[in-house]
Amino acid sequence: MFEEFFKANRESANLARKWKKKTGRKIIGVMPEYFPSEVITALGAYPVHFRGTQMPLSRSDTYMQSFSCTTTRTILEQALNGEMDYVDAFVFTTMCDNQQNLAEVFKNLFPDKPVIIFLIPFISSVTLRQEHLKEQIDRSISELERVTGNKFTKDGLKKALMLHERLNTLINNLYDIRRRNPGALSAYEFYSIVKAGSFLPPEEYTGMLGPVVKTLGSMDVKDVADRVIISGITPEPLELTKAFDEIGLHIVDDDLTSGTRRFSKGALKGTDAKSLDNFVFGGSPCSTLFDPSKDRRSYLLDKARSNRAGVIMWQIKFCEPEAFERPDITSYLKENNIPVTSFEVELQMASFEGIKTRLQAFKELMEVQI
Template sequence: MEEKLRELLEIAENPQRAITGWKEVTGGKVIGCLPIYVPEEIIHAAGALPVGLWGGTTEIERANAHLQGFSCSIVRGVLEYALKGTYDMVDGFVFPSTCDHVQNSSDIWAKTFPDKVKFDLVYPANRSSNAATLYLADLYREFISWLEELVGSSINNGDLQRSISVYNHHRELMEKLRQLRAEQPQSLTHREMAGLVKASLFMPKEQYNQELEGLLPWLEVRDIKEVPHKRLLLTGIMAEPEELLDVIEDLGCAVVADDLALGSRLHGVQVTTQTEPIDALVQRHLSLGPCSTLFDPGKKRGSHIKELVEKTKANGVVFINMKFCEAEEFDYPILKQELEQAGIPLLFIEVEQQMASFGQIRTRLQAFTEMLA
């Protein structure tokens, strides 16, 4: 089992080899998906492999010539990897309307890589509008047509239903993994947990589900460290660079829950099997949240985090702000006020994927955790 875990963590660390290997064996198409909420079930139903493109710690050498200095490090990382040829095995790219950074990089992408086909997944801004359901169904049908042309075969309702079943099972397994982390934090390091989440971005879900099903019973009895007494919840877009997780580990704290875009937000809502597949996928998107990247006039994120804190017995919350992420920055003042009123300790830290120094973050995290009950 240790070897199985190491293999998954290796895929998370070096996905290029795994993706290229899948393509060589199957002859299928690879679809790169920028963050977040791309309906991967549709890509899976087309027989293609959806892979998540979330940037990385690569040195930015070329992307700054195409992007403003205030662009977030995720889109800078994605563009840098593309310019370096890392994504040469990817056949098509999907740009959801997550934020201004992702949307603007789509236009830059079209001019920089005119030979790389892409699809702009422009979601309805107001998800509570009556027109949102009809619009989103039409958008998904356009997405299906784009994929059918790219892969050279049609997608029918049976294909979609099978893919929905696979992905629903995947979300069930990821929920079990999160429960295990909360109940038995001594069974996994923080990097291992993050690696298991990331590996799922680069593998066929059937294969990943099978691997995780085998690992979960073993993880339930695994014991690799002392039970930490300080329990943290992480919120933000992502907990990267992963040196941040090392700092938390070194301070003797457990991450028992998260509200991360590259984390629990990916797996929060199942797709119903009681309606037509397209309608079911539409309803899933319209019911997603709370999330800073989605229309949420009621601002339910604070309530959601308070419930997670209570459920997992977390002692405090760390807000990991990806520098220049306006969506998260707009949420923070409201979240701060709500958590303070509830008596929940909160720490704000700012990161970039390409940062190299963690001394100040370590000092602030240490001071914060020392104050926790």
């Protein structure tokens, strides 16, 4: 049932090249998070999201500091190795310094591929924020029109919104199934399904997701112990999720930028200022967005209590947005008697023995505490 998703993750570049050859449509590389892919679909192109890989680093170190996160460094490594040759243009958001730096490096190293920046504002005035987002999307659409050679039309947008709404609903259904029945699939299977959506054309991905969600939703519910929530940016390296499965730590929910933070926003409803604002800022709290009206500490506390779960902070080394919030969140959860731990990864890691030992110890601690 999951092999197609595993294959999409293993062979993402080849699948994208084949798709491009077959359809003749343009491919836009999206550097996550929070650019509305709906506008790319509306322009007849296909968004491919890059979140870093497990490949060893060599050439990227010439262009990026060794204290940049390995999400950005491995993305650059992919580009330098020709693994993004099929991409016609790149879209970056300004979610962190590392990503902004990467955008500048891409502009210099790949001058023949347009780099479009979608600037997410760090301001407290909601009105100004909305006006700014509107300017950003209008400019991004004009640039994408030039790249794709297609006009942005109301009809194209309407069809794209319907497709992405369906996709978003299916992913949220998948999350609901896991909350209700965490024994239905392993962590590796779950995050392989979610990750495959980064690479597959939305229409194809939606077609694959539908039957899987239906089958999983009809399975008998098995309650599980040793329940955890993972919190961070993205569950990479994906292989590490297998350690949770081997140890018997059940991930029942997450607080990830590539997970519930993204999908809790819902799909884009339109390109007016309010819809855009709701798309970017409407979901659960995120370390990469400035929104003083949200408190990630109490959000995580409620999530842990309602799921009867401990919290594991999945930290990517040199990820500043997460590193700044982690100490405060950890203390707050401990004060409220929620078991919490953290580990740090680099995306090119191949051995997880040290982390597995810590996860095993955390499982034993939870068995006493919960």
